[in-house]
Amino acid sequence: MRAHTKYLLAAAITALLVGAPIAIGAGENQPVNGGARNPAGGSTANYTQETQIIANLSGYGTRQSNKSNNGGGAIYGCRSQPGGTPAGNEPCIRASNLVNGLAFEFANNGGTTVGTITSGNPNAAPFTTNATGVATGLNADQVDGQSASQIVTTAQALNSKGQVSEAGVLANARGITSATRTAAGTYTVTFSSDVSACALNATVVDAANNGDVAIAPNSATVYTVTTRTIGGVVADRAFHITSLC
Structure with a gap:
């Protein structure tokens, strides 16, 4: 024994x-050993269970900071496949607020850029969201520094329009500087810019006695408009004229 x-x-x-x-x-x-790899044992050593740090306090549960002037506070890496949480592939970082407060905040101390999002695929979407509210301070309605209303105004400025009375009086004009009746049913319309590459259109206003309208160029900006009755007789007629450029 x-x-x-x-x-x-x-x-x-x-x-x-x-x-x-x-x-x-x-x-x-x-x-956990500070200033060393955790777990110890070389590059093949790994934790095989989730490491949890649970706190119950009014401040932050954990804090990571770096006092160096060229070092970061934390770096996270993973090898997760596409799809994220819905696909069962956890992202490298997930912030989940279990009530209705903020899930994240990013702030810097006055630099010109708060952060960047880069991808190995330049055609990738930087992020997606199901939220449809307006992002305060995010100029999402601007393209090349212009708001949506400014873009519309710029586009409209490329197209001219005007209303010309039987007497040749111009009204409600944009991109047209003048209109003059030069003879019976004959009018001279002057545009403020070259419209020779544009599509010009004129329509007689009188719907009850509609007629033909002809437009002939005198120059890149000056055009002769001839109006006729429904029977083809040259006569004074009010008309609208537009250019589509």
């Missing part, structure tokens, strides 16, 4: 000595 007990004790001690380094290498239930 003594010999048997001695061998059992020796075997237990040997197993403890051999097994202890393996447990330390795995990292679970071991202290």
